[in-house]
Amino acid sequence: MLVLLFTVVIAGCYGNGVEVDYQDPDNQRFIYDVRLNHEHDIHKRSPSQPLKIHLYFDSSINRLPLEHQRLIKGKVHDAVAFWEDTLMVYPTSANILLNRRCKTDTVRYYDGVRYCSDGCATETRCGDIRVPTSHLRSCEWYDRIGNEYYSPPDTMPGVNASFILYVAALSSDKCSWQKTVAFAAHCQQEQQLDRPVAGYFSICPRSVSTSIHKHEELLYTIKHEILHALGFTAGLYAFYRDKWGRPLTERDRLTGKPLVFDRNAGMYMWSDRVVKQFSRYNWKLKGRTIEKKVNMIITPNVVREVRAHFQCDTLEGGELEDQGGINGTAVTHWEKRVFENEFMTGTYTQNPVISRISLALMEDTGWYSVKYSNAKTLEWGKNLGCDFATKSCYEWMETKLSKNEDIHPFCIEATRGQPVTDCSRNRKAVAICNLSEFNKNLPSQYQYFSSIPGVPYSETGRFGGSVALADYCPYLQEFVWKQDSDFIRGSRCALVQNTLEPSQNYLLEKYSPRSKCFNHASGWALRQCNNIFTPHSGSGCYEYSCSSETGLTIYVMEREYRCYYPGQMLTIQYTDHQWLYLGNITCPSCVEICQDQGVQCPPMDRSVYRVHQEPTYRVPCSEAINLSAKYCFSLSMTTIFICLLLSIEKFDLYFL
Ligand SMILES: *[C@@H]1O[C@H](CO)[C@@H](O)[C@H](O)[C@H]1NC(C)=O
Ligand SMILES: *[C@@H]1O[C@H](CO)[C@@H](O)[C@H](O)[C@H]1NC(C)=O
Ligand SMILES: CC(=O)N[C@H]1CO[C@H](CO)[C@@H](O)[C@@H]1O
Ligand SMILES: [Zn+2]
Numbered sequence: 053m054l055v056l057l058f059t060v061v062i063a064g065c066y067g068n069g070v071e072v073d074y075q076d077p078d079n080q081r082f083i084y085d086v087r088l089n090h091e092h093d094i095h096k097r098s099p100s101q102p103l104k105i106h107l108y109f110d111s112s113i114n115r116l117p118l119e120h121q122r123l124i125k126g127k128v129h130d131a132v133a134f135w136e137d138t139l140m141v142y143p144t145s146a147n148i149l150l151n152r153r154c155k156t157d158t159v160r161y162y163d164g165v166r167y168c169s170d171g172c173a174t175e176t177r178c179g180d181i182r183v184p185t186s187h188l189r190s191c192e193w194y195d196r197i198g199n200e201y202y203s204p205p206d207t208m209p210g211v212n213a214s215f216i217l218y219v220a221a222l223s224s225d226k227c228s229w230q231k232t233v234a235f236a237a238h239c240q241q242e243q244q245l246d247r248p249v250a251g252y253f254s255i256c257p258r259s260v261s262t263s264i265h266k267h268e269e270l271l272y273t274i275k276h277e278i279l280h281a282l283g284f285t286a287g288l289y290a291f292y293r294d295k296w297g298r299p300l301t302e303r304d305r306l307t308g309k310p311l312v313f314d315r316n317a318g319m320y321m322w323s324d325r326v327v328k329q330f331s332r333y334n335w336k337l338k339g340r341t342i343e344k345k346v347n348m349i350i351t352p353n354v355v356r357e358v359r360a361h362f363q364c365d366t367l368e369g370g371e372l373e374d375q376g377g378i379n380g381t382a383v384t385h386w387e388k389r390v391f392e393n394e395f396m397t398g399t400y401t402q403n404p405v406i407s408r409i410s411l412a413l414m415e416d417t418g419w420y421s422v423k424y425s426n427a428k429t430l431e432w433g434k435n436l437g438c439d440f441a442t443k444s445c446y447e448w449m450e451t452k453l454s455k456n457e458d459i460h461p462f463c464i465e466a467t468r469g470q471p472v473t474d475c476s477r478n479r480k481a482v483a484i485c486n487l488s489e490f491n492k493n494l495p496s497q498y499q500y501f502s503s504i505p506g507v508p509y510s511e512t513g514r515f516g517g518s519v520a521l522a523d524y525c526p527y528l529q530e531f532v533w534k535q536d537s538d539f540i541r542g543s544r545c546a547l548v549q550n551t552l553e554p555s556q557n558y559l560l561e562k563y564s565p566r567s568k569c570f571n572h573a574s575g576w577a578l579r580q581c582n583n584i585f586t587p588h589s590g591s592g593c594y595e596y597s598c599s600s601e602t603g604l605t606i607y608v609m610e611r612e613y614r615c616y617y618p619g620q621m622l623t624i625q626y627t628d629h630q631w632l633y634l635g636n637i638t639c640p641s642c643v644e645i646c647q648d649q650g651v652q653c654p655p656m657d658r659s660v661y662r663v664h665q666e667p668t669y670r671v672p673c674s675e676a677i678n679l680s681a682k683y684c685f686s687l688s689m690t691t692i693f694i695c696l697l698l699s700i701e702k703f704d705l706y707f708l
Contacts, residue, residue, distance in 0.1 A: 078318055390440075
C-alpha cells in the first residue's frame with residue numbers, strides 16, 4: 053500500500069542529487085520554494101501574463117454584520133481588479149499548489165524539491181488564516197531513519213491563478229496596536245524567482261465604517277495592503293532580482309536563500325543594490341546642523357521615476373520611512389515627508405495617489421511588469437527639485453521665507469482656539485495647516501520653530517505638524533467633520549455628499565463638481581437681532597465659471613460675483629430671513645483657475661473694476677437662535693487610521 057501511494061522521487065528536473073538541510077529561521081512564518089510550472093526558460097520571456105489573484109474569504113468575514121461583509125468584499129474585489137489590470141507576471145501553465153507547513157523547522161532539499169524533514173504539520177496557515185487542504189500539495193517529506201524521500205501524487209486541484217489572497221477579519225493583537233485598521237503580508241514564495249504566490253489581508257473588525265466618507269479610505273487601504281503582500285515590504289527586499297532574473301542580494305550557494313537573516317527584524321537582509329544608506333551631512337534644524345542617515349531604494353526604475361518626479365537628477369533613490377519600527381512602518385513605506393499622499397506611505401492622510409514611483413518599485417522586484425498608465429500624478433513635491441527631496445523641511449521653509457517665497461507644501465499657521473481653514477494647493481478641497489501644539493516638547497530633531505505669533509519662546513518646542521511620520525513637518529491637510537463620532541462630511545469641493553444642511557451652511561458654500569476652494573478675505577459673520585455669530589472661516593467651496601470674455605466668475609447662493617483682478621475682495625451679503633450673512637471672498641487670478649480648462653483669460657485691468665452693488669438687507673429678528681450643530685473637527689490620519697480630534701465646542705456667540 054505504502055509503496056503504491058507514495059512514489060519515491062529519484063530525480064528532479066534540475067537534479068544533480070544535492071541534498072541540503074535548511075533550518076527555517078522564522079518558525080515558518082514564510083514558506084519558500086513553491087513549485088510553479090513556469091513555461092520553459094522564463095529568462096527568455098518577460099512578465100506578460102496578467103496577474104490573476106484568487107480570493108479566498110475566511111469564515112471570520114462571515115461573522116461580520118452583513119453590511120460590513122458586503123462593503124469589504126466589494127472593495128476587495130475592486131482593489132484586486134486594479135492590481136490584476138496593473139501587474140503582469142511570468143506565464144505559468146499549471147495551478148498553484150501551496151507547500152505544507154512542516155512539523156519541525158527543518159526542511160531538506162533534494163534535487164531542488166523541498167521535503168519536510170519530520171513530516172508535515174496537520175494544518176498550514178497563511179498569517180492566522182487556515183489554508184484549505186484543496187490549495188495544498190500533498191505532504192512531501194523525508195524519512196530520516198529510512199533515508200527516504202516521499203512525494204505522494206497530488207490529489208488536490210490547487211488554484212488556477214498567479215497569487216492566492218486570503219482575506220479575513222480577525223481581531224488579532226495587531227489591531228489594538230496603534231489603532232491599526234488592517235494588515236497584510238505574503239506567506240509563500242515560489243521557487244524559481246522567489247515571487248510571493250500567497251498572502252493574506254486581514255481587516256480589524258472594529259475599524260470597519262460603512263460611512264460613505266470612509267469608502268475611498270477603505271479602498272486605498274486594501275490596495276495598499278495588497279501591494280505589501282505582492283512585494284512592497286522590507287521582508288522581500290532581499291529577494292528582489294534584476295530584469296534578467298539575477299538576485300540583487302547574494303545567496304547562500306546551498307540553500308539558495310539570501311545570506312543573512314536578521315533575527316531581531318525577523319527578515320532576510322538585503323544588499324545595498326536594493327536599499328542603500330546615505331548620509332545627509334548638513335541636515336539643518338533650529339539652531340544646529342546634524343548628520344541624518346536615510347535609507348533609499350536605489351533600483352533603476354525607482355531612481356528614474358523619483359528623479360523625474362522631483363526634477364532632481366542627482367537624487368540617489370526613493371527615500372524610505374525611518375520611523376515606526378522595522379517590522380511595522382519603517383523601511384516598508386515611502387518617507388511621509390517626501391511622498392505625503394502617495395498611497396505607499398505609512399499613514400493615510402488624504403487624497404491617496406498610486407504614483408509611477410510605487411509601480412516602478414514593483415517592476416524592480418524582477419517579478420512583474422507594470423502598466424504605468426494606471427498611475428496617477430502625485431502633486432506633492434512635483435518639480436520642487438533636489439532641495440525639497442534632500443533637505444529638512446526646516447531648511448526648506450527657512451530658505452523660502454528669507455526670499456519671501458511661498459513655503460508650500462508646508463505651512464506655518466498655528467491655531468490656538470478657532471481654526472482658520474485654507475485651500476489645498478490644487479484648490480480641490482478646504483484644508484487646514486496641521487501645525488499643532490503637543491502636550492510636551494517634540495524630540496529635538498523635529499523642533500523647527502523659534503517663534504510663533506502669540507506663543508512664548510519656551511513653548512515653541514511643543515509645536516509641530518501633527519503627522520509624526522512626516523517628521524512633524526507642518527502641511528495643509530484635507531479633513532473630515534465629525535458629529536458625535538460619526539463621520540458626516542469631508543472637505544473635498546467636488547463631492548456633493550459634503551454639502552451642508554442649509555441651516556448649518558454658515559459660509560454659503562456649495563459642494564459640486566463645478567466647485568473649487570476659494571479663500572476668504574477675513575472672518576464671516578451671521579447676524580440676527582442683537583446677536584452676531586462668527587463661524588470658523590478662512591476658505592470654502594464655491595462654484596465658479598471661466599470665460600474668455602468675462603474671465604473668472606464665482607457663484608454664491610446662485611448669485612454671480614465677477615473677478616476682475618487677483619486679490620480683489622468680493623463682498624457677500626445674503627439673508628435667508630433667519631440670518632443675515634456677511635462675508636467676503638478673495639479672487640485668485642483667472643489664469644490660475646481657468647488656464648488648464650483651455651480658457652484664455654481676458655487681461656485683468658483694475659480700471660474696469662466696478663464695485664458690485666450688493667442689495668442692502670435688514671438684520672432679521674424673529675425666531676429664537678438655532679445653532680444646532682456641534683462639530684468635531686478631525687484630520688484623518690492613521691498608522692493606518694488614527695483620528696485626532698479638535699472639537700469646536702466653543703461657538704463664538706457674542707451678544708451686542
Ligand atoms: C486556467 O484558467 C484559464 C482561463 O481563465 C485557462 O485558459 C487555463 O487553461 C486554466 N489553467 C489550468 C491549468 O486549468
Ligand atoms: C518584530 O516582530 C517580532 C515577531 O514578529 C516581535 O517579536 C518583535 O517584537 C517585533 N519588533 C519590533 C521592533 O516591533
Ligand atoms: C491630526 C490632526 O488633526 N492634527 C492637527 C492638525 O492641525 C490642527 C490645527 O490646525 C490641529 O488642531 C489638529 O489636531
Ligand atoms: Zn503599509
